[in-house]
Amino acid sequence: MIFACRIGCVVMTAFFCAYGAENIFSPVNKYQLATPLLDSMRARSLDTGFVPFFGLPNDFASLPRTPALMATVGKQKVGGNIFVMPVIDGRSSQSMYNYYLGCDIAYESPHVMGAITYDVHSTKQCVPQSIADTLSDIKTEQVNTGYNHIDGTNAKDFNFPAGYLKLAYNPLSLLVGKYKLRWGPGYKGNLGLSGTTFAPFYFYYLQLSMGSLLTASCFLNGLDDDFLFSSAGIPRYSAGQRLDIRLGKHWQIGIYELVDFSGVNLLARYANPLQIYYFANVSGGNSVSDPGGERASNVLGGGDISFNCNRLRVYGAVLNDDLTMFDANGSPNKFGAQGGVVYYLDGHVREIGAEYTHVSWGTYTHRNPGFGRHTYFGESRGFPYGNDIDLWNIRARGTIVPTLDWKTELNVWVKGDGTLELYHWDLYDLNGTPAPGHGDNQGGGVDYVHDQKMVQLNLSVTYNPYAWLSIGGTYEPSFTKTETVHYAQVFARASIPHIKSYSTQ
Numbered sequence: 001m002i003f004a005c006r007i008g009c010v011v012m013t014a015f016f017c018a019y020g021a022e023n024i025f026s027p028v029n030k031y032q033l034a035t036p037l038l039d040s041m042r043a044r045s046l047d048t049g050f051v052p053f054f055g056l057p058n059d060f061a062s063l064p065r066t067p068a069l070m071a072t073v074g075k076q077k078v079g080g081n082i083f084v085m086p087v088i089d090g091r092s093s094q095s096m097y098n099y100y101l102g103c104d105i106a107y108e109s110p111h112v113m114g115a116i117t118y119d120v121h122s123t124k125q126c127v128p129q130s131i132a133d134t135l136s137d138i139k140t141e142q143v144n145t146g147y148n149h150i151d152g153t154n155a156k157d158f159n160f161p162a163g164y165l166k167l168a169y170n171p172l173s174l175l176v177g178k179y180k181l182r183w184g185p186g187y188k189g190n191l192g193l194s195g196t197t198f199a200p201f202y203f204y205y206l207q208l209s210m211g212s213l214l215t216a217s218c219f220l221n222g223l224d225d226d227f228l229f230s231s232a233g234i235p236r237y238s239a240g241q242r243l244d245i246r247l248g249k250h251w252q253i254g255i256y257e258l259v260d261f262s263g264v265n266l267l268a269r270y271a272n273p274l275q276i277y278y279f280a281n282v283s284g285g286n287s288v289s290d291p292g293g294e295r296a297s298n299v300l301g302g303g304d305i306s307f308n309c310n311r312l313r314v315y316g317a318v319l320n321d322d323l324t325m326f327d328a329n330g331s332p333n334k335f336g337a338q339g340g341v342v343y344y345l346d347g348h349v350r351e352i353g354a355e356y357t358h359v360s361w362g363t364y365t366h367r368n369p370g371f372g373r374h375t376y377f378g379e380s381r382g383f384p385y386g387n388d389i390d391l392w393n394i395r396a397r398g399t400i401v402p403t404l405d406w407k408t409e410l411n412v413w414v415k416g417d418g419t420l421e422l423y424h425w426d427l428y429d430l431n432g433t434p435a436p437g438h439g440d441n442q443g444g445g446v447d448y449v450h451d452q453k454m455v456q457l458n459l460s461v462t463y464n465p466y467a468w469l470s471i472g473g474t475y476e477p478s479f480t481k482t483e484t485v486h487y488a489q490v491f492a493r494a495s496i497p498h499i500k501s502y503s504t505q
Contacts (some may be wrong), residue, residue, distance in 0.1 A: 055254035068496035080105035098126040132478035132485035191319035191336040219274035261297035262371035298372030361388035361418025388418025409458040
């Protein structure tokens with residue numbers, strides 16, 4: 001989140017930009033971390049000096065930006081560009097073409113920085129027909145309101161992926177605005193916050209850093225998808241707090257607490273980060289009779305640990321919904337666990353890794369009518385692929401030549417019948433006993449005998465001949481017991497080459 005990356009010789013002048021939400025992910029895949037971010041994590045891991053907290057990927061070095069126009073006034077810099085991105089998606093039974101036209105603007109001064117990303121795009125989307133479609137982890141970020149914003153534009157919509165302002169004066173920083181915050185060291189996603197949904201609006205995101213010893217973070221944001229749950233207009237909010245601690249040179253520990261709640265009456269309770277949400281929460285009773293009260297709030301707690309030793313990084317994470325691992329019958333059904341390993345190499349192969357993630361079938365659900373569900377616009381704010389799932393991932397990535405990157409993955413999915421749409425009272429009867437009729441996963445495990453299983457391969461290449469131009473493609477076949485689904489994506493992303501720099505004192 002500091003301006004730290006200098007654009008190379010293609011851009012005729014140096015421009016430093018905030019590393020933020022608008023570029024933490026690949027521009028053509030809302031689930032995939034951007035290659036420059038992964039390169040930055042690799043470089044910082046190999047650095048024998050200060051190693052940043054891997055549980056805070058937003059804090060890594062900034063990605064290069066290519067401003068078409070840039071102005072420097074003393075210690076202040078502002079620059080922007082326009083980009084266009086056509087994307088062709090093809091599956092075994094359907095194909096589509098979409099395009100994106102947008103702009104990036106960034107501002108930087110010694111203590112103030114900010115960024116804006118905006119785009120207009122077409123709205124063709126795949127109609128899910130199988131598990132291969134519902135668990136596809138290649139997807140551009142599209143808004144489809146169905147509203148005709150401008151007469152004659154037809155099937156077009158507007159997206160505002162990021163727009164924030166950050167004030168920083170060591171050791172404290174404050175960020176306000178739309179931001180894709182990610183907490184945790186995971187690759188395919190994290191259990192608490194993955195940042196893969198639309199960026200919510202943060203009333204504040206505070207960080208207090210005590211050098212290399214610890215970093216304390218907290219936030220309060222609004223979730224403006226309340227209309228999906230009720231026509232009563234009860235606003236939804238969430239808050240979170242996290243503490244990252246370094247133990248010696250190699251160990252890092254992060255612990256965090258999240259709360260999803262509704263109604264303005266609870267703002268005074270949860271907006272204060274200097275507390276423990278679990279102690280402030282009052283649970284019990286039927287939230288149908290009190291949809292905006294404290295009995296409808298949802299508390300989640302978790303932590304992660306990372307071991308880093310030059311080329312090797314090992315990590316693990318756990319999440320517990322409602323901070324209770326077991327229900328009345330001793331059945332673990334509201335937790336998640338993750339473990340992974342990464343090894344960095346030199347040459348054409350730069351990184352290999354493996355990761356396992358388990359999410360039980362009731363982790364991100366909540367009580368009827370669901371205001372406290374850990375979702376945003378129908379997508380999980382935790383692990384991107386929802387409840388009741390096991391995901392085994394093996395991957396490698398590298399470069400063929402300096403301008404040509406490649407990546408390959410093998411994903412093994414096991415998906416049960418738990419969904420994000422299940423209400424709390426769909427899972428239990430009024431006595432707290434698990435309700436029958438929900439398949440094989442009454443506990444926290446995924447049933448490898450009866451649940452859906454899929455093996456998925458992925459091969460991606462990206463060609464970057466210039467800083468302002470990227471061309472790439474992905475081929476991803478998915479195999480189940482009954483079918484094979486072939487998926488392919490081709491894209492190009494081009495912005496305006498650097499035109500002019502202005503400088504004055």
